[in-house]
Amino acid sequence: MKAIIDTDPGVDDAMAIFYAASCPEIELIGLTSVYGNIPVEMGTRNALHLVEMLDRPIPVAQGLPKPLRGRHWEPVHWIHGEQGFGALPAPAPKGRAVDSPAVDFLIDQAKRHKGELVVFPIGPLTNIAAAIERDPEFAKNVARIVIMGGVVHARGNVTPFAEANIYNDPDAAQIVFNSGAEILLVGLDVTDRTSVTKENFAALARRAPKFGGFLAAISDFYIDVYLGRGAKGCSLHDPATVIAALRPELFRIEEGDVEVGLDGEKLGQTVLKPRNGQKTRVCVAADYDRVVEVFLDGIATLG
Ligand code: BDR
Ligand code: CA
Secondary structure, eight states, rough: OOOEEEOOOOOHHHHHHHHHHHOOEEEEEEEOOSSSOOOOOHHHHHHHHHHHHTSSSSOOOOOOSSOOOOOOOHHHOHHHHHTTTTTSOOOSSOOOSSOHHHHHHHHHHHHHHTTTTTEEEEEEEEHHHHHHOOOTTTHHHHHOEEEEOOOOOSSSSSSSOOHHHHHHHHHHHHHHSSSSOOEEEEEEHHHTTTOOOOHHHHHHHHHHHTTHHHHHHHHHHHHHHHHHHSSSSBBOTTHHHHHHHOOGGGEEEEEEEEEEEEGGGGGTTEEEEEOOOBOOEEEEEEEEHHHHHHHHHHHHHHH
């Protein structure tokens, strides 16, 4: 499968990118950055650093800096750290982003690999919605969009109703859910019930010193946020998208139309309604322990 990860890296974004790179089924043909956890320029720099760690010629295209319709957005440095990689200092990548902006890059790659490209948005859906608005064929050209975002039966993480990626740009989310694209949604119903502890990461660092060691280092600060809320470890939000795409048998999936709350206290809410034309598949439960194991085993193969 050819894949592009649209990302705001971000601690769990780094986990997803490395996990995808560990999967022989996936050919990672690009990363597109977006604002979200951090400002977009920081996300581009962090994405370049991850690609250089992988030592693969994966292009990085810089995406949009703010929500589509001018809504307010703030970075969450208190969760992902000042520079997006926990307490680690800003990386200094040698390479630079490609000249093509993320939206053009997404449109071009979807045309070139019509019916083959899976896009994994693991930040706000701004770049994806902009691609859909600019190119009416984009939603048909992509094989699938596998999104980390939303929550349909459980509680949100920004408000009681909303998950961060959807909350940051609900207008974009609505455009994506109404686009006719084949969509798989992996939200907090699943991801908030996965948990990786500091001990898990320490063991991973012993198995895979370079990649596991890096993830252990950046997650330390991130896991402290979870420990402060009474959890034992951090959630595997973003990597769960890649696992759901490759291992659907580990997930329970419901289908329907997803409607997005666009104002008031329900801003960013994702409601799963009986199917009425559109079809979104939503992961609502999983074999959580297996998801964690599959993730750790995948990273371990990277070394
Ligand atoms: C999502 O929001 C971001 O903070 C994470 O990287 C993840 O994509 C979880 O709600
Ligand atoms: Ca993310």
